[in-house]
Amino acid sequence: MAKQKFTRAEKSWIMYDVGNSALVLLATSIIPIYFKSLADGPALVAWSYGETVASLVIALLMPILGSIADMQGMKKKFVVGTVGTGVVATVAMGFPTGAMAFLVIYVISSVMLNTSIVFYDALLVDATTDERMDEVSSQGYAWGYIGSCVPFIACLAIVLTRPFGMSFQSSMQIAFVITAAWWVAFTIPMLRDVEQTHYKPREDHAVSKALHGIGATLKKIWSDKTLRYFIIAYFFYIDGVHTIIKLSTSYGSDLGIDGTQLVLALLVTQFVAFPSAIAYGKLGRKFGTKTMLLVGIAGYTFITLFAAFFLRSAIEFWFLAIMVGLFQGGIQALSRSEFGKLCPKEHANEYFGFFDIFGKYAAIMGTFIVGTMTALTGSGSLGVFSIVILFVIGFIMMRKVPDRPATQDEE
Known part of the structure; x- marks a missing residue:
């Protein structure tokens, strides 16, 4: 079958991954180091609990907001609201000089970023077709990885060189502004070109109906x-x-x-993840999404064991970063696209709200376990090792997922 070119809507949808990934990369690399410079003593416990709070807020909000966003014309309005608030919070992170104040603003920024991504994920069903979801989703993660490197390298150069004798805080202020501007610039194409074609009719008393509908939606998911x-x-x-x-x-x-x-090392992860995410999309079409997800889970099990027992120096961290790059984009992209194929299109935001709530509650559990185990034992290695069981359970449960019949395009 001849390769079909990406439509304008697909390209614009992919662009948002380029925009939001700049903050994701900054939040997983420079921001924790900056936070450690503001904090007294080890930062892992405080940072873990901060991430836990952010994840909990998102998990509690998304089923309600997701149900409302499924109504006609609402998805992009929620994108505008979350991106706008997140951009302001991102710029504001450059001003606090205390660790706690900084962590509060970071949590707000993180909540807005990750909430916007849920609405973005749900727009996948409007931007493309079931047959092309694996590839389009993988392209989003792939270009997100490589595209985010552009503002990140600019931020990194400023933070490392600190021109004109500027302080660490001043260089971070500039980095936050660059990241926020990049986020806005790559949000515009999606808002312009992707239309919400799957929706529920607008209703009065949307919030109360959304609350009543949460249980019904969960029952539908559980019965399937x-x-x-x-x-x-x-x-x-x-x-x-x-x-x-x-x-x-x-x-x-x-x-x-x-x-x-x-x-x-984390920058190298981005470059490795770019071709790996694209390859995952193609391999998913050839061998099946479920098979490739099982491969990704097995890969992450190895990564976790390596981090717990062997990670002690920079060279080992570099090896770990490359390994993460091989699996990270693929497992996230195929999870997103497979769920998009399985859920009802007119209820995509509502279902993706639950998709995200399961992911965010898992993140709450993981960061809480690591933070608590580290605090109790004084060993970060034991904290990391404690999450291996979650990959094992995930692998076993994925094996139980019934195989989905291949579409004509996948055969």
Whole structure:
């Protein structure tokens, strides 16, 4: 079958991943190091609990907001609101000089970023077709990885060189402004070109109806055997993925690895993840999405064990960063596209709200486990090791997901 070119809507949808990924990369690399400079003593515990609070807020909000956003013309309005608030919070992060004040603003920025991504994920069903979801979703993650490197390298150059004798805080203020501007610039194409074609009719008393509909939607998901096993598997394996993304820099910093080495290694992750995410989309079409998700879960199990028992120096962190790059984009992209194929299109935001709530509650559990185990034992390695069981459970549950019949395009 001849390769079909991407439509304008697909390209514009992909562009938003380029925009939001700049803040995602900054939040997993430089921001934890900056937070550690503001904090007294080890930062892993405080950072873990901060991420836990952000995830909890998102998990509680999304089923309600998702149900409202499924109504006609609402998805993009929610994107505008969350991106606008997130951009303001991102710029504001440059001003606090105390660790707690900074962490509060970071939590607001993180909530807005991740909430906007849920609405963005739900727009996937409007931007493309079932047959092309794996490829379009993978392209989004791929270009997000490589595109985010442009503003990140600019930010990194300013933070490392600190021209004109500027302080660490001043260089970070500029980095936050660059990241916020990039986020806005790459949000505009999606708002312009992607129309919400799947929706529910607008209703009066939307909030109260959304609250009453949450239980009904959860029952629908639970009654569908394929969705039930998929969402349970996702709950467990995405826990480890999100925890590694959020805590890797803080964990490496507490191990005494130089901050520059940590940031440069994570930059390499982006370049490795670019071709890997694209390859995952193609392999998903050839071998099946479920098979490739199982490969990704197994890969992350190895990564976690390596981090717990062997990560002690910069060279080992570099190896770990490359391994993460091989699997990170693929497992996230195929999870998103497979769920998009399984859920009812007119209820995409509502279903993706639950998709996200399972992911965010998993992130709450993972970061809480790492923070608590580290606090109780004084060993970050034991905290990291404790999340291996989640990958194992995720693998077992994914094996139970019934195979989805191949479409004509996938055969």
